Amino acid sequence: MPFNIDIVTWVFIMLIFFVISIFLTPRMIGLQARMGLGQLRKSVRELEGLAKESRRTALRAITKHGKPKRDVAREFDNFLEFFAIAPVSEDPVGVLRRMEHVLDVRKKRFEGVVARLAPNAEPEAAANLEMTIEGAMASYTLYRLVRHFTLLAEKTRSYQLVMLLQMQLPFLKEYAKAFVDATKAFVAGKPIGDGVGAMTATRLIGDARWEEPIEGTIYAETKFDGRKLLIVKAKGPGGRVGKPGELIKRLVGRSKINRIIMIDAALKLEGDTSGQVIEGVGAAIGGPPTEKYKIEEISVKRKVPLDAIVIKESFKEAIRPLSKRLARAAEVAEERVKQAVQERTKPGDVVIVAGIGNTIGIGQSAEELPQQFPAAPEKRKGEIESDLLPFR
Numbered sequence: 001m002p003f004n005i006d007i008v009t010w011v012f013i014m015l016i017f018f019v020i021s022i023f024l025t026p027r028m029i030g031l032q033a034r035m036g037l038g039q040l041r042k043s044v045r046e047l048e049g050l051a052k053e054s055r056r057t058a059l060r061a062i063t064k065h066g067k068p069k070r071d072v073a074r075e076f077d078n079f080l081e082f083f084a085i086a087p088v089s090e091d092p093v094g095v096l097r098r099m100e101h102v103l104d105v106r107k108k109r110f111e112g113v114v115a116r117l118a119p120n121a122e123p124e125a126a127a128n129l130e131m132t133i134e135g136a137m138a139s140y141t142l143y144r145l146v147r148h149f150t151l152l153a154e155k156t157r158s159y160q161l162v163m164l165l166q167m168q169l170p171f172l173k174e175y176a177k178a179f180v181d182a183t184k185a186f187v188a189g190k191p192i193g194d195g196v197g198a199m200t201a202t203r204l205i206g207d208a209r210w211e212e213p214i215e216g217t218i219y220a221e222t223k224f225d226g227r228k229l230l231i232v233k234a235k236g237p238g239g240r241v242g243k244p245g246e247l248i249k250r251l252v253g254r255s256k257i258n259r260i261i262m263i264d265a266a267l268k269l270e271g272d273t274s275g276q277v278i279e280g281v282g283a284a285i286g287g288p289p290t291e292k293y294k295i296e297e298i299s300v301k302r303k304v305p306l307d308a309i310v311i312k313e314s315f316k317e318a319i320r321p322l323s324k325r326l327a328r329a330a331e332v333a334e335e336r337v338k339q340a341v342q343e344r345t346k347p348g349d350v351v352i353v354a355g356i357g358n359t360i361g362i363g364q365s366a367e368e369l370p371q372q373f374p375a376a377p378e379k380r381k382g383e384i385e386s387d388l389l390p391f392r
Contacts, residue, residue, distance in 0.1 A: 036162040040150045047143040050176045054139035054183045058132045061187040065118030072117045080140045100290040127238025135183030182319035191361035193317040197263040199330040201233040201355020217242035226347030236359030245291025249298045258349035264356035266310035275329040276312045284308035285356045325376040
């Protein structure tokens with residue numbers, strides 16, 4: 001008999017618990033959603049502050065070149081939401097050619113806006129202002145997207161959307177802060193992490209005479225250990241990425257090229273060592289695929305081997321001022337290029353060496369290279385970083 005009473009009691013307790021949970025669970029979820037929305041609203045205000053800081057930084061830089069702030073603010077604010085529509089990809093024939101056309105038109109629009117807002121800016125300063133506007137646009141776009149999803153979650157009372165946003169916010173805040181730092185670096189004309197490939201190319205150019213057959217993209221001819229090196233990079237010290245693919249295509253098309261070596265920054269995995277120089281094969285170039293396609297197409301057509309030398313860095317390091325660690329990595333990459341030339345080519349060969357990346361703060365000669373760099377961020381307590389392949 002006691003055994004039967006115990007079972008009935010247990011079933012009754014479980015039934016009560018089940019009924020209570022049915023009524024309380026929706027309210028608990030609603031409470032968590034409201035708390036989450038409160039945190040999201042606070043984060044949106046923080047992102048808005050960062051976007052406004054980028055805007056102020058850009059406007060201060062623009063107004064130094066000819067027009068008062070009140071005359072440029074409205075047009076600048078309108079341009080912050082400028083967009084480019086990608087071409088149709090369902091019919092892939094010619095899609096990269098169409099994409100290149102859209103990108104060329106986009107660049108011309110940026111140049112036109114800078115010419116109107118800062119009519120007294122010199123060419124290199126104008127190139128930096130284009131990058132500055134890009135940084136302000138990135139900050140503003142990130143803020144608008146987070147605000148959109150926060151308001152959507154509030155409007156629909158979607159707990160799932162609140163959770164997704166909360167999980168992504170730590171990454172988004174880091175990106176937003178990096179965009180602000182990038183905007184400030186562009187205004188100051190300081191080299192950024194993405195320019196480490198271009199810096200390596202400049203080190204190889206030395207004092208050689210350079211030519212600009214394509215607007216914004218240069219090459220110089222030099223000698224090394226009996227080989228002829230054609231060093232390709234975007235023109236500096238203004239903020240440009242140039243058209244290295246188009247220039248490489250022309251150089252390969254007009255003469256016998258025995259090898260192409262490309263140097264670029266590469267996104268590292270968490271735990272990898274920043275500044276580590278590694279090697280591979282293929283066209284080491286990021287961004288839209290138009291330039292990469294040209295390099296791959298001409299190298300296959302002429303059967304030219306493609307080597308890739310990359311310097312590992314994080315996304316934040318790529319758009320922030322170039323650190324001492326990454327500047328030192330450019331020296332290591334230079335030695336790797338020389339080693340590759342000696343090992344994989346023979347005297348008399350012609351080798352293209354392309355330094356890919358944004359050339360802001362990086363000129364075409366050794367004298368135009370910066371000498372002072374900020375220290376790399378200190379390793380945080382408990383942070384795991386690879387010691388298997390230490391930076392050398």
